[in-house]
Amino acid sequence: xxxxxxxxxxxxxxxxxxxxxxxxxxxxxxxxxxxxxxxxxxxxxxxxxxxxxxxxxxxxxxxxxxxxxxxxxxxxxxxxxxxxxxxxxxxxxxxxxxxxxxxxxxxxxxxxxxxxxxxxxxxxxxxxxxxxxxxxxxxxxxxxxxxxxxxxxxxxxxxxxxxxxxxxxxxxxxxxxxxxxxxxxxxxxxxxxxxxxxxxxxxxxxxxxxxxxxxxxxxxxxxxxxxxxxxxxxxxxxxxxxxxxxxxxxxxxxxxxxxxxxxxxxxxxxxxxxxxxxxxxxxxxxxxxxxxxxxxxxxxxxxxxxxxxxxxxxxxxxxxxxxxxxxxxxxxxxxxxxxxxxxxxxxxxxxxxxxxxxxxxxxxxxxxxxxxxxxxxxxxxxxxxxxxxxxxxxxxxxxxxxxxxxxxxxxxxxxxxxxxxxxxxxxxxxxxxxxxxxxxxxxxxxxxxxxxxxxxxxxxxxxxxxxxxxxxxxxxxxxxxxxxxxxxxxxxxxxxxxxxxxxxxxxxxxxxxxxxxxxxxxxxxxxxxxxxxxxxxxxxxxxxxxxxxxxxxxxxxxxxxxxxxxxxxxxxxxxxxxxxxxxxxxxxxxxxxxxxxxxxxxxxxxxxxxxxxxxxxxxxxxxxxxxxxxxxxxxxxxxxxxxxxxxxxxxxxxxxxxxxxxxxxxxxxxxxxxxxxxxxxxxxxxxxxxxxxxxxxxxxxxxxxxxxxxxxxxxxxxxxxxxxxxxxxxxxxxxxxxxxx
Numbered sequence: 001x002x003x004x005x006x007x008x009x010x011x012x013x014x015x016x017x018x019x020x021x022x023x024x025x026x027x028x029x030x031x032x033x034x035x036x037x038x039x040x041x042x043x044x045x046x047x048x049x050x051x052x053x054x055x056x057x058x059x060x061x062x063x064x065x066x067x068x069x070x071x072x073x074x075x076x077x078x079x080x081x082x083x084x085x086x087x088x089x090x091x092x093x094x095x096x097x098x099x100x101x102x103x104x105x106x107x108x109x110x111x112x113x114x115x116x117x118x119x120x121x122x123x124x125x126x127x128x129x130x131x132x133x134x135x136x137x138x139x140x141x142x143x144x145x146x147x148x149x150x151x152x153x154x155x156x157x158x159x160x161x162x163x164x165x166x167x168x169x170x171x172x173x174x175x176x177x178x179x180x181x182x183x184x185x186x187x188x189x190x191x192x193x194x195x196x197x198x199x200x201x202x203x204x205x206x207x208x209x210x211x212x213x214x215x216x217x218x219x220x221x222x223x224x225x226x227x228x229x230x231x232x233x234x235x236x237x238x239x240x241x242x243x244x245x246x247x248x249x250x251x252x253x254x255x256x257x258x259x260x261x262x263x264x265x266x267x268x269x270x271x272x273x274x275x276x277x278x279x280x281x282x283x284x285x286x287x288x289x290x291x292x293x294x295x296x297x298x299x300x301x302x303x304x305x306x307x308x309x310x311x312x313x314x315x316x317x318x319x320x321x322x323x324x325x326x327x328x329x330x331x332x333x334x335x336x337x338x339x340x341x342x343x344x345x346x347x348x349x350x351x352x353x354x355x356x357x358x359x360x361x362x363x364x365x366x367x368x369x370x371x372x373x374x375x376x377x378x379x380x381x382x383x384x385x386x387x388x389x390x391x392x393x394x395x396x397x398x399x400x401x402x403x404x405x406x407x408x409x410x411x412x413x414x415x416x417x418x419x420x421x422x423x424x425x426x427x428x429x430x431x432x433x434x435x436x437x438x439x440x441x442x443x444x445x446x447x448x449x450x451x452x453x454x455x456x457x458x459x460x461x462x463x464x465x466x467x468x469x470x471x472x473x474x475x476x477x478x479x480x481x482x483x484x485x486x487x488x489x490x491x492x493x494x495x496x497x498x499x500x501x502x503x504x505x506x507x508x509x510x511x512x513x514x515x516x517x518x519x520x521x522x523x524x525x526x527x528x529x530x531x532x533x534x535x536x537x538x539x540x541x542x543x544x545x546x547x548x549x550x551x552x553x554x555x556x557x558x559x560x561x562x563x564x565x566x567x568x569x570x571x572x573x574x575x576x577x578x579x580x581x582x583x584x585x586x587x588x589x590x591x592x593x594x595x596x597x598x599x600x601x602x603x604x605x606x607x608x609x610x611x612x613x614x615x616x617x618x619x620x621x622x623x624x625x626x627x628x629x630x631x632x633x634x635x636x637x638x639x640x641x642x643x644x645x646x647x648x649x650x651x652x653x654x655x656x657x658x659x660x661x662x663x664x665x666x667x668x669x670x671x672x673x674x675x676x677x678x679x680x681x682x683x684x685x686x687x688x689x690x691x692x693x694x695x696x697x698x699x700x701x702x703x704x705x706x707x708x709x710x711x712x713x714x715x716x717x718x719x720x721x722x723x724x725x726x727x728x729x730x731x732x733x734x735x736x737x738x739x740x741x
Contacts, residue, residue, distance in 0.1 A: 001476050001538050001584050022567050022631045025306050026344035033340040034078050039328040040315050041341045044096045047319040048072050051094040051103050063115030066094045066105045084144050088113040093159045098166035102141050106158035108134035128237045131156040150188040159202050165210040172202040194252035200238045207274045214277050216243045216266040240264055245279050258300050267314045272322030280314035284571030286546050292570045302354055352494040355626045357619050363482035368474035368614045376454025377509045378427040385450050389432040389506050392485050396492045398434030406432050410519040414512045418709035429508040431516045436492050436502040443501040444636055445534040446487055448480030449510030449585055460511055462608040469610040474617055479541025481506055483626040500637035507585050517585035521592050532642040536586035536598045543601045543621025552577040552598030555647040567631040569624040580647045591679040593644050660718045660741035662686045666708045674698045675711045689739040696729040
């Protein structure tokens with residue numbers, strides 16, 4: 001991203017509702033319950049019924065009770081819920097027995113008909129779960145008649161599930177003095193303790209081959225956390241705010257922690273392949289209550305967000321045949337905090353569409369290595385970087401820019417000392433362009449610049465006396481390049497053919513004034529069909545703890561505003577900038593009247609310094625941003641129309657240095673014949689006077705303009721309200737216009 005020249009640029013310039021198609025794993029979503037609090041819905045062995053926990057005063061369920069729902073009925077409504085539990089006390093965690101004719105659940109009804117009280121609110125605001133000591137486990141038939149009581153020991157016995165092979169029941173119990181997982185035979189005999197670590201082990205489910213268990217666990221480790229856990233457990237309470245997902249064999253061996261995400265990760269269930277796990281988590285949340293369903297490999301890799309809508313999604317379960325997916329959510333709620341059960345057809349993710357954090361790491365590590373010496377435009381390091389990118393494009397079988405070459409060569413002059421005409425040097429640089437031809441009627445550009453500051457030869461560093469030091473530019477902008485290359489892989493290797501062609505463009509000369517993107521934008525509309533959007537990733541590698549992501553260019557098309565919100569990753573906070581111009585390459589495309597989106601995680605103390613290195617990149621954040629762009633690009637491909645809208649120019653912090661603005665977008669090339677004007681802002685002095693893009697500015701009154709630096713010197717001498725003659729060249733002819741500043 002431009003630094004020393006970006007403030008000049010800004011001083012010159014200014015001083016439809018969408019479906020949740022990013023839930024690609026869920027098709028034909030259907031709401032099954034209507035009102036109240038409905039959760040923990042689990043399939044019968046034949047996938048035709050659900051058993052679930054319901055609180056809904058409108059049907060007499062004033063306290064959690066177990067209900068049956070027949071999925072074969074048409075037009076399912078609340079009246080189709082059939083009570084299975086006694087209606088007394090409180091129940092939880094039901095599950096079908098292997099015969100499909102009986103249901104397992106826990107209940108407090110034998111200790112009293114009244115609903116046991118919920119924990120009183122704590123003065124410290126801590127959220128607590130009660131683990132009622134009165135819970136025991138029962139089996140009932142489908143008419144609600146209890147046929148067997150499986151547990152009868154003091155303390156909490158609940159959360160029971162049955163193995164698919166029908167041999168075992170696993171449940172959570174305090175019979176050992178702690179909340180541990182226990183196993184018994186299907187008839188309740190041969191009890192075996194499976195876990196023994198201090199903490200809450202619960203919510204277990206079997207793998208489909210009945211060989212593994214997945215469960216949630218809170219394992220306190222510090223003296224303070226251990227004391228807090230024990231004190232709460234003595235009151236039959238737990239604080240479910242720090243839980244991770246574990247797996248183990250059904251005999252209690254081979255214990256493995258799968259997630260290391262922090263916060264609350266719970267309600268896990270095995271994918272039908274047993275190679276991954278779905279679960280609910282708020283690890284992403286930075287502001288308030290927000291639970292989404294994720295999947296993760298049993299090896300702890302490939303974390304993938306499944307749900308996006310609403311602030312609560314949990315209790316996921318697959319039907320035994322693997323075709324259906326049921327979960328609880330507060331989406332489509334008619335009242336606040338209402339939770340309903342939903343069912344959908346399950347669609348497995350295309351493995352090619354999963355962002356590889358390893359790929360991102362490999363790209364950033366190489367581009368930001370000392371071997372490339374900072375990738376200065378025109379340098380040997382830039383050539384090595386362009387060769388690396390070209391090789392990646394060739395591997396992905398993208399179409400080259402010209403003939404067999406992915407590179408677009410261009411030249412420009414840059415003045416090393418703004419006050420010395422003799423300091424100008426010629427730079428021979430190259431863009432790297434790959435094209436995915438989907439035979440579509442429209443084209444989307446996904447781009448980033450790959451050059452950086454080298455050894456500070458062009459004096460753009462923010463660190464004084466840093467000439468000769470390698471400026472590796474891991475965030476600026478190896479991060480953006482890694483995302484573009486990964487997106488190129490995802491789009492070119494997936495099973496889908498999108499309704500758009502994609503240009504993957506990596507620019508050089510950005511740090512010297514958007515030189516590469518300007519060159520490419522000049523010919524893009526004639527070379528590629530119907531370019532409808534340019535998406536620019538510049539400095540996307542330093543997502544902070546608040547997950548703040550700047551989205552620029554949002555005002556350049558009316559479809560962007562709603563879209564960027566609908567597709568944002570869970571927990572992200574978007575800072576929206578409507579302007580189509582900014583200190584990065586999207587500006588070159590906006591000036592060609594192409595809608596643009598600009599993603600940026602913010603500046604930092606290492607910006608344009610030798611310390612911008614790989615180890616400081618937030619690769620999890622970069623992975624989520626890459627996935628975000630993938631979803632946005634898919635949505636843009638499916639959009640019927642992406643109209644262009646001109647935007648106002650954002651103000652710069654550098655504005656106070658200048659009393660006036662002309663309102664132009666200057667070229668930064670050292671052209672010597674005057675300042676070449678790349679763009680003109682509406683309703684500013686230049687536009688009002690009739691100055692046009694393509695004009696060459698020669699003088700403002702008696703002040704001679706040779707290039708951007710002398711232009712800024714002239715601009716600094718003007719007062720607001722002055723009306724001065726401006727001399728310029730247009731089509732080779734000199735002309736004079738009156739400009740009121």
